[in-house]
Amino acid sequence: MGTATGIIRALNSGIKHIATKRFTLRYPEEKLKFVGDGYQFDPSTGVGIAGLKGRHMLFHDHCTGCQLCSIACEGVAEAIAMVKVPEEQKQNKKSIMPQIDYGKCVFCGLCVDACPFYALYMTNDYELSSFSKEGLIYTPAQLQVKPYVAQDSEIQISDRGATHG
Amino acid sequence: MTFTLPPGLALQKVDERIMTLNVGPQHPGSGHMRIIVQIDGDYIVACDPDPGYVHRGEEKMAEYRNYITNIPHLERPVIHDSCNVLYPYVLGAEELLGIEVPERAKYVRVIASELNRCIYIMYWLAIYGIFLGHSTMFMWPAGDRELLIDLMEKMTGARVTHAHFVPGGVRNDLPPNFEDVCLRQVNYFEKRIKEYAAVFYDNPILISRTKDTGILSRQDAIRYGTTGSVLRASGVDYDLRVKEPYDVYDELDVHTNVMKEGDSYARSRVPWLDMMESCNIIRQALQKMPKSGSVRVKLKPNPKTKGLESVYKRVESGRGSLGCYIVSDAKPEPYRVKMSVPSFRNLIALPNLLKGEKLGNMPSVYWSLNYWPVEADR
Numbered sequence: 001m002g003t004a005t006g007i008i009r010a011l012n013s014g015i016k017h018i019a020t021k022r023f024t025l026r027y028p029e030e031k032l033k034f035v036g037d038g039y040q041f042d043p044s045t046g047v048g049i050a051g052l053k054g055r056h057m058l059f060h061d062h063c064t065g066c067q068l069c070s071i072a073c074e075g076v077a078e079a080i081a082m083v084k085v086p087e088e089q090k091q092n093k094k095s096i097m098p099q100i101d102y103g104k105c106v107f108c109g110l111c112v113d114a115c116p117f118y119a120l121y122m123t124n125d126y127e128l129s130s131f132s133k134e135g136l137i138y139t140p141a142q143l144q145v146k147p148y149v150a151q152d153s154e155i156q157i158s159d160r161g162a163t164h165g
Numbered sequence: 166m167t168f169t170l171p172p173g174l175a176l177q178k179v180d181e182r183i184m185t186l187n188v189g190p191q192h193p194g195s196g197h198m199r200i201i202v203q204i205d206g207d208y209i210v211a212c213d214p215d216p217g218y219v220h221r222g223e224e225k226m227a228e229y230r231n232y233i234t235n236i237p238h239l240e241r242p243v244i245h246d247s248c249n250v251l252y253p254y255v256l257g258a259e260e261l262l263g264i265e266v267p268e269r270a271k272y273v274r275v276i277a278s279e280l281n282r283c284i285y286i287m288y289w290l291a292i293y294g295i296f297l298g299h300s301t302m303f304m305w306p307a308g309d310r311e312l313l314i315d316l317m318e319k320m321t322g323a324r325v326t327h328a329h330f331v332p333g334g335v336r337n338d339l340p341p342n343f344e345d346v347c348l349r350q351v352n353y354f355e356k357r358i359k360e361y362a363a364v365f366y367d368n369p370i371l372i373s374r375t376k377d378t379g380i381l382s383r384q385d386a387i388r389y390g391t392t393g394s395v396l397r398a399s400g401v402d403y404d405l406r407v408k409e410p411y412d413v414y415d416e417l418d419v420h421t422n423v424m425k426e427g428d429s430y431a432r433s434r435v436p437w438l439d440m441m442e443s444c445n446i447i448r449q450a451l452q453k454m455p456k457s458g459s460v461r462v463k464l465k466p467n468p469k470t471k472g473l474e475s476v477y478k479r480v481e482s483g484r485g486s487l488g489c490y491i492v493s494d495a496k497p498e499p500y501r502v503k504m505s506v507p508s509f510r511n512l513i514a515l516p517n518l519l520k521g522e523k524l525g526n527m528p529s530v531y532w533s534l535n536y537w538p539v540e541a542d543r
Contacts, residue, residue: 006369013363014301023308032315035340039322046463048337053322075230076237108237108328113336114466122322155315157353162312 020161025153030164033151038123039109043116053107055125056100058143060089062119065096072114079104080111085140097140102128124149183210188527190218196538200531204524212519214512220542227502231467232258235502237328242540244325246285248277249482250540251330253489254502256411256478258332261470261493264462270334271412272454276347277320277329279443283354284313285483286436289535293433294365296528297374302365309357312350319343332468334461344451355444358437366434375429379518379530382427389514392507393485394439394535398424398431405481417449432533467497484508484535508541
């Protein structure tokens with residue numbers, strides 16, 4: 001193949017893409033769709049349930065304050081601290097619950113694997129930016145709130161190429 | 166009329182003509198490492214790679230954490246190839262702890278590993294493109310990589326650092342309907358990477374810049390101990406997936422891509438052929454995978470090994486053979502973890518390849534070695 005033919009072929013290959021659809025995602029307006037409600041773990045079988053590893057969610061009525069999540073985080077990120085909460089839950093005798101510092105968390109989900117009481121799950125919420133370091137520390141009360149995550153875009157494959165539709 | 170240079174510009178002695186040039190460690194074309202090159206005019210006389218700027222002490226850190234807690238930090242050296250970089254450690258830990266992995270988990274691991282290999286090679290190819298000034302080849306792989314990252318996100322829940330492999334299987338089962346989505350996106354991905362031939366690999370400009378530069382002969386490639394695509398581009402048919410099959414690679418039909426030239430062009434083309442082979446392997450694995458079953462063996466918290474034992478396991482990562490040597494002494498933490506990384510072995514060939522080359526060829530030769538600075542320093 002000659003040099004001229006090669007360059008023409010290369011240009012032609014690029015020109016075809018004028019007619020194809022745009023692949024990129026317009027992020028703040030469009031958001032990606034995920035499977036499920038986030039990464040969860042079933043301690044009875046010892047296998048997780050697929051989902052995005054995002055911000056955690058804590059179920060106060062299940063948490064016993066056993067600190068296993070905090071121990072699992074030791075040596076990984078040291079992001080979980082057990083803090084005092086008002087005495088409301090009967091099963092939580094010590095009245096301590098995890099508080100997570102998202103400035104340190106690496107979203108590996110080993111704390112979810114460690115929880116034997118179905119109390120700590122992960123959610124699809126990944127937009128955690130804050131103006132201060134303190135804003136990244138989520139207290140047990142903040143972790144209780146189920147986030148609303150807009151999900152509208154998924155990769156679509158057609159004859160004219162792949163798009164985020 | 167005779168023209169004489171002013172005194173100081175006319176350098177006659179050889180020692181005075183040679184200039185030392187530091188490429189890196191802050192140079193965008195070197196990564197987190199320094200290449201000290203001595204140049205005579207435009208030609209490289211000698212070259213001394215100087216890695217070690219991103220040493221993190223991963224091996225020492227592994228001695229203070231138990232077998233599970235080691236996982237998130239051991240995948241950090243190569244975050245976009247995180248399943249493969251963790252693979253030998255997990256295989257070794259399984260042998261030490263005496264765990265039999267379920268059949269389905271082995272297939273899930275193969276799929277994750279092959280997807281990760283493609284993700285790594287696409288990233289590498291994007292940087293190779295921009296090193297050679299080919300902006301299209303930066304944008305296309307970076308965009309098409311998204312197809313596979315999307316699959317990994319569905320599968321593991323994270324886009325880059327997955328922490329998916331654990332001693333005893335994988336963390337979670339595949340999401341429902343994953344097989345169809347995976348097959349569709351992998352087929353489209355394969356169609357896309359075939360388009361790269363016209364725009365990049367058959368492009369006369371790329372060929373003129375990379376052909377016959379930095380030739381690594383077959384004997385030298387074996388003598389230096391290079392691995393992976395560098396070794397296969399020099400005509401050695403060596404792939405650990407075929408030679409020492411781990412998990413279920415012995416049940417899959419794996420074809421090794423070999424090129425005889427040993428120049429930069431061959432070293433850039435072999436990973437691209439490997440990606441197509443990975444697509445084949447993923448399709449086979451999806452077909453042969455058991456449709457249901459467990460994917461993880463339940464372990465006791467803080468699993469311990471029996472006594473003073475050691476194990477060496479290696480896998481074929483995106484860069485070459487990646488080994489992990491683990492010594493245990495009946496404690497929850499390993500006594501010693503040693504990673505034998507392909508990047509560092511491939512770097513050994515660099516001074517030999519660059520001698521006598523033009524300085525302009527340095528990026529194409531350097532990045533074709535499939536070198537990742539952080540992994541070499543670990």
